[in-house]
Amino acid sequence: MKAIRFHDRNDLRLEDVAAPGPLRSDEILLKPIFCGICGSDLHEYAHGPIGARRTAHPFTGASMPQILGHEFSATVEAVGDNVANVKVGDRVSIQPQMSPKDHFGRKGWYQLSPDFAVVGFSWQWGGMAQQAVVKDYNVFKVPDDVSDIQAALVEPAAVAVHAVDRAGISPGNSVLITGFGPIGALCAMAARAAGATTIFVSETNEQRLAQVKDLVPEAITINPRNGDLVQIIQQHTIEGLGVDASIECAGVEASVNGCIDATRPQGRIVQLALIPERVKTDLLKLVFKDIDLRGVIAYPTVIWPRVLELISSGHFPVERIVTSTVAMEDGISRGFDLLLDPSNREMKVLIDLR
Template sequence: MRAAIYHGPNKVAIDDVPVPDPGPGQVSIAVAYNGICGTDLHEYYAGPIFIPTSPHPLTGAELPLILGHEFAGTISAVGKGVTGYAEGDRVAIEPLYRCGHCGPCSAGTYNVCAQIGFHGLMSDGGMAEYTVVPTDMLHRLPDSVSFELGALVEPMAVAHHAATLGDVGDGDTAMIYGAGPIGIGLWFALRGKGLEDIRVVEPSATRRAAIEALGATTLDPTAVDVPALVADATDGRGVDAVYDAAGVAPAIESALACVGARKPMVSVAIYEKPLTTPLIDLVMKEARIQGSLCYTGADFEAVIALMASGGYDTTGWVSSISIEDVVDQGFEALHSGTKMKVLVDPTR
């Protein structure tokens, strides 16, 4: 089968490798689509970061390995002892490996497992024609949810988890900093929670246009004083939750100026540079910064249900490519900003 294999920075090879067989408690997935994640880009241009260079404690895998942790497909074979699933079942994959016995796992918050691993970062992943996963990673896809949407369940679950941590609901107000795929996912998730007053702050005209086409209200921070505008619109109260999906200091400073008293700023970004943002707004408002990592199964199920009800739209921001084009039309196009979200079709 064809697979995208990571060997190190700027070294991803499309090679033929053996089709993996499922072991006990595992199934084989015929991959329909696999999304390229921002984490994949970090690994390609600056890694290895998360990809282990010695055996991972949960998977035993190490560099080189097959990329891909955002994927959906059809079960093509089942291993010994598997019940409840059969060949032909349509599934999305929750790609987390967890130890099951550390403090977070014991508390049910396995998304912050002390030894957390990701399929496609700490094991061979879904950027291939086939991959093998344990059954605890499986989520059924209803027929009404396309495989294109199915491959987006993982990043949309990241956004849904963050949206939930903001403790907002029907009638509340929110702001999103960054209109990349996670920012778009936050907008969909917040809409699904009943919010209508959502402002998206994004300096890129291309990204603003993409999310505006979906129905979002945007602000260009290079053209308007965002905190002043929000203060005026809310009579100085600020908004009920702010979400940072940008990961840069100016976004944090603006977000903390816009969040209301005793309200959260939820951080779901990766920060490549240390932040030196003054926290006076945080202190004076008794506001808080809430981190958000990954998702749980509940987020996957919520996103799939929202997709089944028509709550997500891929128009204008999602495109697909063949596995042979992963580097030039995938990594390089995303890195240059000419594309927003790319799905790899290994059958194309």
């Protein structure tokens, strides 16, 4: 079968690989439908290995070369003897995190387990292939009114919903989103679904800034290179105090400090973007403003049905962030390589595996 495999930094190949063998009792054979190219996939390709491993993973035993793809929808082709939650023919959305049944695994906080793994990074199979194998707890049946494209976007949508939860956003709140890539866009949409009534988006890329109005028309857009972020936010918040919450999705020092300056006293800041280098900031501002600064990584696995319900209800139209779908044969050139080009105009690219 065909699969897109990561061999090493800047070495991604579409190649023939052996099809899956017999299933274990708790495993499911899938036929992927759509698979998203995530920022973490791009980092893996351009700067990795990061999630993929040169040596066997302690929990799954997986090692490079690695089939990529952790944001995908699929059809069930076969099930192991003990699988009871889905049947052959079901459409499913994949929750890609895996964990042993340790303290965090039992609670559904797989991403906090020291031995956690991810389908498409540290498990033998991934969604960028004609077939994939996962565990029974990795699949959730998709309602009839959720499309295959929407089902492939539940994973990044879950990241956004969890960030909004951590930000404590409730009806009537104001929120600042810094960075308007796919996750920033989903955070803005999730904040609106949670009841935020004043949404600010800060972005230095004018092309991305123009996309805000298509996805969140009521949002107030700010390019901090051209305008005073804090002053603009003060003009649109109660008594000029600042936003109730900020979600940092840009991953740069200036955005972190912008969030601190723009958030009201006793507000909340969620750091969602990964920043590999140390950041210089004024912690006295956090102290004197009595602000909560919260880290967030991935999501609790129990969030999946809730995200599916949000999408099904129409309150969270995640499919609107998709700007292109490409065939598997074009996944590297018109997917990965294109997205890594700074001049590209794409927001979200899905690989069509049909």
